[in-house]
Amino acid sequence: MPRYGFVIDLKRCYGCYSCQVTCKAANHTPKGIDWARCVPAETGTYPTALRQMLPLVCQQCREPACKEVCPTGATSQDENGIVLVDKNLCMGCKACIMACPYGARQTAEKWQTYFPDADGGLDPYEAYAKKEWEKTHGYGMATKCDYCKDRVSEGRLPACVESCPAKARHFGDLDDPESEISILIRREYGFQLNPEFGTDPACFYLPPR
Amino acid sequence: MQLKAQSKWGWLIASYLFLAGLGGGAYVTGVVADFVGGDWAALAKIGVALGFPCVLVGSVFLIADLGTPANFWRAFMRPGTSWVARGTIIISIFMVIGFLHIALWLWPFGVLEEGSGVRHVIGVVGAVFAFGTMIYTGLLLGANRPIAFWSTALVPVLFLVSALSTGTMAVILISALGGEGHSGPVSTLARVDIVLLVLEAIVIVMYLQATHRVPESRAAARLVLSGSVAPLFWLGVAAFGLAVPLVLELLSAYALDGSGAAVVAALAAVSGLAGGWCLRQVVLSGGVQAPLRAGRFEFALPNV
Ligand code: SF4
Ligand code: SF4
Numbered sequence: 001m002p003r004y005g006f007v008i009d010l011k012r013c014y015g016c017y018s019c020q021v022t023c024k025a026a027n028h029t030p031k032g033i034d035w036a037r038c039v040p041a042e043t044g045t046y047p048t049a050l051r052q053m054l055p056l057v058c059q060q061c062r063e064p065a066c067k068e069v070c071p072t073g074a075t076s077q078d079e080n081g082i083v084l085v086d087k088n089l090c091m092g093c094k095a096c097i098m099a100c101p102y103g104a105r106q107t108a109e110k111w112q113t114y115f116p117d118a119d120g121g122l123d124p125y126e127a128y129a130k131k132e133w134e135k136t137h138g139y140g141m142a143t144k145c146d147y148c149k150d151r152v153s154e155g156r157l158p159a160c161v162e163s164c165p166a167k168a169r170h171f172g173d174l175d176d177p178e179s180e181i182s183i184l185i186r187r188e189y190g191f192q193l194n195p196e197f198g199t200d201p202a203c204f205y206l207p208p209r
Numbered sequence: 210m211q212l213k214a215q216s217k218w219g220w221l222i223a224s225y226l227f228l229a230g231l232g233g234g235a236y237v238t239g240v241v242a243d244f245v246g247g248d249w250a251a252l253a254k255i256g257v258a259l260g261f262p263c264v265l266v267g268s269v270f271l272i273a274d275l276g277t278p279a280n281f282w283r284a285f286m287r288p289g290t291s292w293v294a295r296g297t298i299i300i301s302i303f304m305v306i307g308f309l310h311i312a313l314w315l316w317p318f319g320v321l322e323e324g325s326g327v328r329h330v331i332g333v334v335g336a337v338f339a340f341g342t343m344i345y346t347g348l349l350l351g352a353n354r355p356i357a358f359w360s361t362a363l364v365p366v367l368f369l370v371s372a373l374s375t376g377t378m379a380v381i382l383i384s385a386l387g388g389e390g391h392s393g394p395v396s397t398l399a400r401v402d403i404v405l406l407v408l409e410a411i412v413i414v415m416y417l418q419a420t421h422r423v424p425e426s427r428a429a430a431r432l433v434l435s436g437s438v439a440p441l442f443w444l445g446v447a448a449f450g451l452a453v454p455l456v457l458e459l460l461s462a463y464a465l466d467g468s469g470a471a472v473v474a475a476l477a478a479v480s481g482l483a484g485g486w487c488l489r490q491v492v493l494s495g496g497v498q499a500p501l502r503a504g505r506f507e508f509a510l511p512n513v
Contacts, residue, residue, distance in 0.1 A: 010503055041210060041506040054501060054508045069352050071294035072283035091283055092276020094217045095293050101355040101499060103510040107276055140276025193501050197354045208504045 001079045002173035003202065004147050006161075007181040007190060008055050010208040012168035015040065015053035019160035019169065026148065026159035028129040028136070031112040035104070035145035036160045052208045055168065057160065058083065058104035058145035059193065059201030066096035066105060066144075074142070081174075081202055082146050090141035097142060101197040105144045108137075147171070174202060212428040212509050214438075215356065215496040221274040223490040226346045227375070228267030229300060230368055231485065233339035234376015236260030236307060240332035240339075242380075242394070243325070249394045255383045256376070258315055260335070261307030263379075264300055264342065292352050296345040303338035310335055343372035350492070355499040358429035363416040364492065370412055374405035375485035378454065382478035385471045399462040399474055406455045406481070413446070424507070429495040438494045441487055450484020453477065 015038055023029065023036035039054045064083045067075040074089035075096060085096075085105075097105045111130050113122055122130060137143050148158035152171075156162070161169040172181040181204070184190060190204035239256020242249040272278050284297040310331050314321035321328040347365030354360060377398055384395050420430040432438045457477035461470040500507040 039501075039508045039511065041508040043505045043507075050505070052503070052506045054503060054506070056501075065354055069291045069293065071287060071291045071297065072280060073287045073290065074283075089280065089283055090277060091280035092278075093284070093293055094274075094276070095291065095349075095352070097217050098215060098353045098356065098496070102501065103498070109276075138277075142276075191503075193503065194355075194499065197499075205503055208506065 001175075003081045003175040004060065004152070005081075005172065005174035005181055005202040005204065006057060006147070007170040007172075007184045007204050007206060009168045009170070009184075009188075009206040010052060010054070011206065012166045013038075013053050013055055013164075014166055016165060018163045018165055019055055019057075022159045022163035023145070026151070028132040029143075030108045030110075030130070030133055031114055033106045033108050033143060035106070035143070055160075056102060056104070057147070057203060059102050059199065059203040060147060061199035061201050063198060063200050065099040065101060065197060065199050066142075069095040069099040071095065078149075082149055083144070084146060084149075085142050085144060087137055087141045087143075092140040092142065094142070101194055101199065102201070105142050107142050108133075108139050110139055210500060210507050210509050212425055212497050212500060213511070214429070214432060214494055215498060218274070218493050218496070220490060221270045223486060223493050225267045225271040225274070226368065226489040226493075227486040228263045228270065229346055230343050230372030230489075231375045231379055231482070232260045232263030232265075232267065232307070233303070233343040234372040234374070235263065235379045236303075236339045236376070237336050237373065238376050238380050238398070240336045243332055244329065245394075246325070248392065251387075251389055251392075252380055252384060252394050252398065254315055255387075256380045257307070257310050257332070259376075259379055259383070260339065261304055261311055264304055264307065268300065268304075292345060292349045296342075296349055299338055299341040299345055303335065303342050306331060306335040306338060340369075343369045346372075350496075353496075355425070356496045357423045357426035357499065358420065358495045358497060359492070361416070361419060363412060363419065367409070367412045367416055367488075367492075370405060370409045371485050371488055374402055374409055375482055377402045377405065378478035378481045378485075381474050382482070385475035385478070388471075395474060396462045396470065399458040399477070402481075403455060403458050403462065406451055406458070410451050413451075423499065425497045425499040429497040432497065433491055433495045438491055441494070442491045445487025446484055446491055448484075449480045450488055454481035454484070 017038050019036045020034055020038055036057050042051050044050050060081055060083055072089050072091050074086045077083050158171050161171045170181050172179040185204045188206045190206055192201045235256045239253050243253035272281055284294055287294050288298050344365045347368040350359035350364055381398055417430055420426040433442045454477040457473050461473040498510050500509050
């Protein structure tokens with residue numbers, strides 16, 4: 001069984017937010033929910049100030065902090081290491097949202113429209129997205145990135161990987177030493193975010209410049 | 210970089226933490242008073258009578274905070290998984306015992322009134338779960354690794370001391386309202402609470418003192434001491450929660466007697482109870498998440 005992982009190359013990312021928007025389109029997530037997102041940070045002072053973007057997804061941790069606190073058994077790991085939430089078991093206690101060090105878990109209270117028409121109604125695209133979201137997820141329960149599980153099972157790449165114009169995102173099998181991501185991690189000093197939390201993420205980053 | 214506090218657990222959870230502590234503390238006060246016996250009998254009944262209803266109302270706040278409350282019962286199904294699950298079971302057992310204790314002793318059945326043996330056994334078992342209820346609320350917060358302000362051994366201690374103190378004050382308040390406010394036992398209880406309040410102040414100082422190790426807990430301490438949570442901390446916790454009840458209880462226990470002592474003790478209790486709620490809210494509002502680090506950069510998570 002492959003152990004799916006990500007490599008995100010921080011020196012290639014220029015912060016265009018394509019991943020964030022593509023994820024919304026691919027997964028029909030409501031306003032306020034961003035399973036893939038870009039977070040900016042600055043360091044130093046003028047004239048040596050630097051700005052860097054940090055693209056985030058669920059890190060599909062081997063020792064997920066979110067699963068450890070879930071009281072209902074709604075959180076599980078599949079054979080590829082993907083951490084999943086069963087919407088029928090989740091009671092929406094938000095314990096996992098608090099426990100995840102990477103801000104990967106989010107919950108929607110209701111559908112909010114991005115582009116309200118004159119009387120607050122939904123355009124056909126949003127109406128479609130709302131219907132899809134209510135079919136696959138819903139309101140009140142915890143939701144998260146699943147590395148586009150369904151696309152991957154059809155042999156496609158996760159949507160954010162496919163859309164990244166800077167080619168900063170790589171997806172593959174961590175257990176295969178010859179996979180692109182394993183080689184990148186080895187050759188380019190791949191590291192995990194905040195290893196002190198002991199969650200052993202499956203998402204690796206290549207150092208910023 | 211501006212680190213922000215969590216916003217997902219708000220006043221509903223604060224009210225739950227407060228009421229669960231209050232109920233547990235009042236119940237333990239009642240059980241201890243029952244062991245003392247004699248003219249403590251009235252206080253024993255008040256304490257035991259407060260346990261179950263307070264925790265029940267608290268649980269209503271907890272359930273109201275759930276995103277999908279219809280699945281609430283599932284929290285009972287996996288006791289091994291987490292502190293939320295274990296806590297749900299602890300407080301449920303406490304509520305069952307607290308309920309039986311009330312039903313069989315106070316109302317509607319008086320079967321435990323004669324002879325204190327069975328009543329004491331129920332009381333001791335109930336007190337064990339009352340302590341579990343008071344302490345687990347702190348352990349629950351401590352399970353959140355990225356929130357350093359919560360994952361310290363002092364939060365359960367702080368919540369325990371505050372729970373015992375608010376429980377005591379609730380018993381004092383009810384007995385004062387019932388016209389018992391100047392009896393000997395009430396003024397003894399006020400003296401016990403003076404010790405608890407001093408202890409609580411010491412624990413709070415130690416708790417805030419121990420926040421210097423990581424940026425997220427430093428940010429939390431700044432938020433609480435001089436940031437947006439500071440008014441709630443200084444007014445709610447330091448003034449209404451500690452200073453006011455301390456001064457008033459000293460007055461009522463040592464300087465006043467008669468109905469003056471009762472009124473002052475009741476005022477102390479009202480102020481201290483409000484402070485107990487503020488304490489929970491302050492701890493929740495200080496829940497700052499750790500920044501993510503890559504190279505020289507530190508990234509603050511938005512909307513956690
Ligand atoms: S990143 Fe967060 S949500 Fe994803 S597996 Fe790790 S702890 Fe769970
Ligand atoms: S919100 Fe749902 S998935 Fe998260 S810990 Fe609670 S029950 Fe588990």
